Amino acid sequence: MSRVIATIDCPVAAPKNLMPASVAEPLADLLKVLADPVRLRLLRLVADAPDTTACSCHLPGPLGISQPTLSHHLKKLVDAGLLVREQRGRWAHYRLGSQSLLPLREYLDSCC
Template identity: 50%
Template sequence: MTSLGALPVATSADVCCPGADCDLLPVQEASDLADVFRALGDPNRVRLLRYLAQSDGGTACACHLPEALGITQPTLSFHLRKLHDAGLVSREQRGRWVHWTVRPEALAGVKAFLDLPEPGSAGCC
């Protein structure tokens, strides 16, 4: 019978799986990336970002987007606001319509993060 209060103490010889030799991602950088991933956590927003990125100059007028995506104007506004709040798109008022543009610099950090080293490779962050 073992005592519930006595747990074995791990020694360096007992380490089953050592971690990386680099620092963890800074909290603010992790928070910013999480905001972007949350914004991209909806298929409509992923489709919107792709549509904008593939439009001439990475810009499209909001008047074309509901029909192209099969969503209503209020739904479009909701999703574009989420992308805007995450810093992925910018908006410009042109007359009565808003033109939305992808911010490629906002995706640079995401691309760098997703280019993770292969497990067990020598390099560190």
């Protein structure tokens, strides 16, 4: 006959409510856009601009990056809704997107 073995099990209960992947993945995508020093500086720069509008003609120099690289980063920020692009004559101007960081704020408040 089989003996009942008193195995010492992990005393912590298994998790019940797991955050769904359908929620975690879009949030991770947003964080991936934020997780770059150049883009963090770009966002802050637009936020600090007089009317929260910045022209990209001034940016490559201080940031130490080339023009294609700047264009690449700005596109990422616009695609994520973090910046809004507006064409003024020959120049492209950028302002902050609204509400785009709401999912991140909600996660931080609910989680940590």
